[in-house]
Amino acid sequence: MNIRNMLLTAGAVAVLAVPAAAQVVRPKISLAQAVATAESELGARAYDAEFDMDLGDMVYEIELVKNGKPVQVRVDANSGRLVHQSRAIKARLPIVGENLKAAQIAPRTLSQTIAMVEDATKGKVAEIGLERRGGRHYYEVELVGAQDRDVLVDVRTGAITPLIGD
Template sequence: MNIRTAFLGAAAAALLTTPAIGQVVRPKVTLAQAVATAESQLGARAYDAEFDMDLGDMVYEVRLVKDGKPVEALVDATTGRLVRQSRPLKAHLPIVGDHLKAAQTAPRTLSQTIAMVEEATKGKVAEIGLERRGGRHYYEVELVGAEDRDVLVDVRTGAITPLIGD
């Protein structure tokens, strides 16, 4: 994960554990539930999801592909409702098109992949994103409450590999 992502993840974790007027603020909806909502309501395939704060509201930002085009969705982390969807600016980077194709043709949806990883690791997925390494596509997964904090999941085979020192 890049430095910006790591910083945002740490900031989000700090916000989630900081008491607000005597109580701990935590999402009521899991990342897996938010991804499933976005996928089903938009009829699209997700390939990236993370917790974020949007104007003070807790949301999950989910990136999806529909008909070969990228779509972004915000799912309220408290209610589980889809609160916004948009088409991101067109990027003419070859890797973006490659990611979209890999996500759209993956044998499992992102919500199925999250469920598989959580079952195998006994942890909770905090963040997941598509990457290309060595000519193959993988989901890089950040876990909470698992022995291995970060793992790679092969998009095609579902093989889970711990990331050491990442």
């Protein structure tokens, strides 16, 4: 075996020996697509969504409100199919009820809000969740590939504000 063949063989073995954890695996569908699927299949309004690894499977965990009640779903990040649905634990905190109501009456769906933010920032939404600050409801958004990594989106107006030092 000449030196060239030995180097090629060694290179091939090195590539095959790379651990699976070091390989970057990306979802085939976006967070916006997963949210749109969950909203349309359940006839509900999403208010929180994030990517998660669930026992080695890539999923989007999405919280929605339907008929005033919270619902949690998981959407497979490769196929885009709903893989799990459950009712959220009933919490008797007033803020939870306010968040659910704000999500139901918001002028835009969460998937529309994600599209709006991605268009305005030229980034990709990695995580988005509803919260209340100063008596108003906002989506706190974590972005990838945008100048501002975290932004707030006013639920009513759609105004996007960068979060500084948060």
